[in-house]
Amino acid sequence: MISVIIPVYNGVRFIRQCYESLIKQTIEEWEAVFIDDGSSDDSFDELKKLSESDPRVKIIHKNNEGVAVAREVGIREAKGEYVTFLDVDDTLVDSALEQFVVHFDHEDTDMVVAGINMVSENSVLLRKIYYRNMVISGSECVDLMCIGLLRWQLCGKAFRTTVIKTALTPRGLRSAEDMAVCVQAALKSRVVNVLNTCLYNYVQVATSVTHSKALEISKDALEAARFVKRTVGAEMNPISLDCLFLLITSTALRAGISVDDENFRETVDEHGRLKSIRQLPLLKAVSVGLYRFFNINLARFL
Secondary structure, three states, X not given: OEEEEEEEOOOHHHHHHHHHHHHOOOOOOEXXXXXXXXXXXXXXHHHHHHHHHOXXXXXXXXXXXXXXXXHHHHHHHOOOOEEEEOOOOXXXXXXXXXXXXXXXXXXXXXXXXXEEEEEOOOOOEEEEEOOOOEEEEHHXXXXXXXXXXXXXXXXXXXXXXXXXXXXXXXXOOOOOHHHHHHHHHHHHOOEEEEEEEEEEEEEOOOOOOOHHHHHHHHHHHHHHHHHHHHHHHHHOOHHHHHHHHHHHHHHHHHHOOXXXXXHHHHHHXXXXXXXXXXXXXXXXXXXXXXXHHHOOOOXXXX
């Protein structure tokens, strides 16, 4: 059985669509663990109706502590051999759960990675993010995530429950906390099966990210990377650890950080070794290199 962890905060208008995505699945052996994170709307009542009609639906009601803690609670309560994650305003491809389960086809496979469909609010496909088929080690998976060739979000991935339960969750972050969890779980995985199919539908809301919001996200990502360094940094390839920080720096540069920003200045001075910068994709390497060695931010123009 596979457990689907679904945090909910004031998401009543999405719950039915999310649930319908589950009942359309090509396998029936799943449980949905909805974590109502202190919603002030009718989310809990709607979830209660579902649980009364479908015994596969489990509800956990808790005080609001944010999505990271909600996911952690869901993982702890999951009964399935495998775990995947779904945001309440997103959906899964009909064969997603079956594809995840069947690709744990070797006893050493601890993680399955799939691509993502980016869709509009009215379900129009905008673009696909997909990978080539690979069977790799957990450390190789982390290496690819740290240079941006595999996404580090939890969505679109499934984990052996015993592995994901070992991951620690950072507190106090509004975003990027799932990166810290995903990197830890990948690092603990013996074998990672990467699929060249897209199984997750990520609904892209048509609102622009403001300059200040982009900077907040970058700063949270930097804190998440520091958490990774403290918890599992000693187990990582040092160049990959550098690249994790540099990849976040490149995003912050594109968001328009000041060249005098103390947090990112210290980060790039510590991790910006030339051999690490050279591991990044070309445009990111150029932007980070200009910032590192010439104190110039041209990233938003590259």
